[in-house]
Amino acid sequence: MSSIISVANLSKTYGSGFKALNNVNLDINRGEIFALLGPNGAGKTTLISIICGIANPSEGKVLVGGENIQTSYRKARSLIGLVPQELHTDAFESVWATVSFSRGLFGKPKNPDHIEKVLKDLSLWDKKDSKIITLSGGMKRRVMIAKALSHEPQILFLDEPTAGVDVELRKGMWEVVRTLQQSGVTIILTTHYIEEAEEMADRIGVINKGEIVLVEDKATLMQKLGKKRLTLHLQGKLDALPESLRHYELDLCDGGATLVYDYDTKGERTGITSLLGDLRTAGIRFNDLDTTQSSLEDIFVDLVRAS
Amino acid sequence: MNYRAVRAIYLFEMARTWRTLLQSIVSPVVSTSLYFVVFGAAIGSRISQVEGVSYGTFIVPGLIMLSVLTQSIANASFGIYFPKFTGTIYEILSAPISYFEIVLGYVGAAATKSIILGLIILATAGLFVPLHIHHPVWMLAFLVLTAVTFSLFGFIIGIWADGFEKLQMIPMLVVTPLTFLGGSFYSIDMLPPAWRTVALLNPVVYLISGFRWSFYEIADVSMAVSIGMTTAFLVICLVVIWWIFRTGYRLKN
Numbered sequence: 001m002s003s004i005i006s007v008a009n010l011s012k013t014y015g016s017g018f019k020a021l022n023n024v025n026l027d028i029n030r031g032e033i034f035a036l037l038g039p040n041g042a043g044k045t046t047l048i049s050i051i052c053g054i055a056n057p058s059e060g061k062v063l064v065g066g067e068n069i070q071t072s073y074r075k076a077r078s079l080i081g082l083v084p085q086e087l088h089t090d091a092f093e094s095v096w097a098t099v100s101f102s103r104g105l106f107g108k109p110k111n112p113d114h115i116e117k118v119l120k121d122l123s124l125w126d127k128k129d130s131k132i133i134t135l136s137g138g139m140k141r142r143v144m145i146a147k148a149l150s151h152e153p154q155i156l157f158l159d160e161p162t163a164g165v166d167v168e169l170r171k172g173m174w175e176v177v178r179t180l181q182q183s184g185v186t187i188i189l190t191t192h193y194i195e196e197a198e199e200m201a202d203r204i205g206v207i208n209k210g211e212i213v214l215v216e217d218k219a220t221l222m223q224k225l226g227k228k229r230l231t232l233h234l235q236g237k238l239d240a241l242p243e244s245l246r247h248y249e250l251d252l253c254d255g256g257a258t259l260v261y262d263y264d265t266k267g268e269r270t271g272i273t274s275l276l277g278d279l280r281t282a283g284i285r286f287n288d289l290d291t292t293q294s295s296l297e298d299i300f301v302d303l304v305r306a307s
Numbered sequence: 308m309n310y311r312a313v314r315a316i317y318l319f320e321m322a323r324t325w326r327t328l329l330q331s332i333v334s335p336v337v338s339t340s341l342y343f344v345v346f347g348a349a350i351g352s353r354i355s356q357v358e359g360v361s362y363g364t365f366i367v368p369g370l371i372m373l374s375v376l377t378q379s380i381a382n383a384s385f386g387i388y389f390p391k392f393t394g395t396i397y398e399i400l401s402a403p404i405s406y407f408e409i410v411l412g413y414v415g416a417a418a419t420k421s422i423i424l425g426l427i428i429l430a431t432a433g434l435f436v437p438l439h440i441h442h443p444v445w446m447l448a449f450l451v452l453t454a455v456t457f458s459l460f461g462f463i464i465g466i467w468a469d470g471f472e473k474l475q476m477i478p479m480l481v482v483t484p485l486t487f488l489g490g491s492f493y494s495i496d497m498l499p500p501a502w503r504t505v506a507l508l509n510p511v512v513y514l515i516s517g518f519r520w521s522f523y524e525i526a527d528v529s530m531a532v533s534i535g536m537t538t539a540f541l542v543i544c545l546v547v548i549w550w551i552f553r554t555g556y557r558l559k560n
Contacts, residue, residue: 052401056559074309074403082401088394092326104315105402147398 003027004079004155004186005051010060012046012210020046022210024060028155033177033187035201035218037194037300043210044190045085048157052082065154078106081148085159085190087140091133095124098132099146106151118146121176138169145176156180158189162196174200194297204296208304221299230272232259232279233288242282248275259286312404316412317419320386324420331382332424335374339428342370343435346492357494358525363436368519369491370432372453375425376486376511379454380478383417383461388468391557400559406552410462417458418451425450438522445530446521452537453514459544466557485511490519495527510540 005028012021021043028034038044049055051062053073062069064076090098099115119125122142127135132143141161148156158177162170170193177187177200191197197204198218205215214221237256248271251260263270279286324331347363354362390396399409432438440446468474489511495503506512507528517533520526526533551558 052397054397054400054559056555074405077401077403080401082397084394084397086394088397090393090395097322101315101319102398104318105312105398105404107309107311107403109311 002030004030004065005188006063007047007051008061008063010047010050010062011058012043012050012055013058020210021050021057024207024210024212026205026212026215028186028188029203031181031184031186032202033181033189033200034203034205035197036188036190036205036207037197037296038190038207039304042207044207045159046210047207048082048159048188048190052080052157053077078151079154081151081153081156083141083144083148083156083158083161085163087137087144089132089140089143092131094129094131095119095135095143095146096128098143099150102147103150108151114152115146115150118149121179122146123172138165141165142173145173149180153185155186155188158187160190160192162191162193170196194295194300198296206300206303213303213306218296222293222296227262227264227293227298228270229292230261230263230275231290231292232261232286233257234259235285235287238284242284244278244282245275245284248278259284309402309404309408312402313408313412313415316399316409317416320382320413320416321419323386324382324416331420332427335378335424336427336431339370339374340431340435342366342373343432347435357497358523360523360525361436364438365494365519365523366492367429367432367436367438368522369489369515371425371428371450372489372511372515372518373486373491374428375421375450375454376457376482376514377478378424379417379421379457380461380464380482382420383414383458384465384468384474384478385461386413386417387462387465388474391465392471396558406548409552410459410548414455414458414462417461418454421454421458422450425454440522441524442521446518449514449518449521449533449537452534452541453518456537456541456544459541459548463544463547463551466551469557485509490515490527494525510536513537 005026007024007026010021010024011019013019024043024047026047036044036047046055050057051064051069053069053076057070062076065079067076067079069076090101093101096115096119099118100110103111103115116125119128122145124139124142124146127139132140135143145158145161161177162173165173174196177189181187189197189200201218203215204218204221206213234257238252238259239256241250241252248261252258253260261272261275263272343363343366346366351362351366356362357365390399429438464474464477468476488506489509490506495506495512495516498506513528513533513536516527517530517537520530520533550556
């Protein structure tokens with residue numbers, strides 16, 4: 001798959017001496033939804049700011065659609081729509097005026113039909129004449145997405161798009177993002193909501209302390225790093241584990257009422273068959289069992305700790 | 308050249324003027340009228356003529372300059388400071404637009420507002436005193452040059468300011484005193500020789516002198532010096548703005 005954004009050896013050191021990015025290399029594929037995860041201060045926003053032209057890089061090169069963001073900034077930037085993390089809006093402008101302004105700023109001729117479509121897709125059409133100051137936080141967030149989409153970008157950066165947005169609206173935004181992807185827009189998403197990345201992304205990148213820790217296809221990542229957990233609900237409570245079960249690294253929980261066994265899905269042997277056999281031998285019976293897959297959040301926490 | 312972006316910024320800024328019409332246009336007109344009442348009628352009645360022109364008529368160019376200077380700075384500095392304050396500057400910085408185009412949009416709008424204001428004040432003055440402009444083309448040229456130069460200066464202040472206090476500081480503590488002491492209400496020839504020399508260090512003297520010459524052909528300094536000094540200030544402002552964008556000073560990290 002061809003890359004639409006190519007980041008090579010990118011570093012950023014602020015005037016204070018703080019190194020926000022350290023030799024970042026990253027390729028974003030055309031048409032994908034890429035989720036960039038990382039704790040606060042990891043460098044997510046700095047990376048986006050450099051690609052979009054808001055911050056200057058200290059070292060390295062960024063190509064957007066094959067165009068260098070510094071020497072060919074007009075072509076590079078015209079491909080990008082940016083929805084920043086903070087709700088930066090012109091409070092006294094109307095929704096229609098501010099979205100139209102954004103289109104003009106990107107050098108596109110007037111196109112009321114397109115603006116109307118964007119506003120309707122984002123459920124903002126009935127608010128088009130309202131001043132932004134009168135809108136709710138969720139609506140303001142959508143206005144910012146509308147501004148970013150006003151010039152028909154090929155790439156959309158969403159820097160924590162659903163921060164402070166209620167569950168229903170969040171799901172509505174996910175739908176919008178999916179529709180955009182179907183229309184060919186490449187989406188780069190940063191988020192604190194792991195479920196958002198898990199739900200939406202094709203690929204996931206993890207950044208920590210200014211370095212890309214990992215870039216992986218989401219499904220592969222889940223498979224590669226995902227662990228499963230088997231929980232056995234016992235018929236009777238156990239005071240302690242019998243000696244014959246010690247080597248399984250079981251956890252006795254709920255006051256001895258449940259046994260928890262973590263196993264690796266990528267391993268050749270999960271150990272489940274022998275565990276169940278040894279439980280029967282030891283005379284331990286259970287009423288029920290269930291298995292759970294470790295979430296992206298667990299994977300993320302493990303990765304960040306490891307780095 | 309991204310003309311549409313320049314147009315977008317320009318119209319956005321002009322829309323702000325119409326939205327705040329009372330503050331942008333009406334209030335300077337009201338305060339100028341008050342100047343006429345106080346200086347022209349009350350004080351002017353005790354000063355018969357200045358260099359062959361009635362005092363009320365004499366102060367018209369100075370009053371226009373006073374408003375054009377302060378409003379150019381206020382409009383341009385607020386125009387660029389406000390997006391910085393609210394954070395909407397991100398959109399300008401991430402747009403496919405050159406620094407020159409950004410300046411053209413903001414400074415063009417600020418200068419336009421000042422020129423409109425200057426012309427409105429001129430019309431208002433015409434209601435109080437008889438006016439005759441000897442060199443209307445030079446008058447307009449000076450008006451435009453001053454509006455553009457001080458809008459550029461305001462743009463620099465707007466970039467430099469990191470709080471509303473700083474935004475007001477230079478206009479209040481530097482520009483207003485310089486304008487009042489720059490011969491808005493008197494000819495610097497009326498000053499004692501020592502103070503006249505000091506007054507010549509004030510760049511606003513050259514603006515007002517040149518502007519007044521275009522009205523009545525009376526000037527404190529020669530027209531060529533006035534144009535030269537104003538142009539020099541314009542060039543200094545352009546160099547500073549070029550440096551701001553080259554380094555990203557207070558705009559980009």
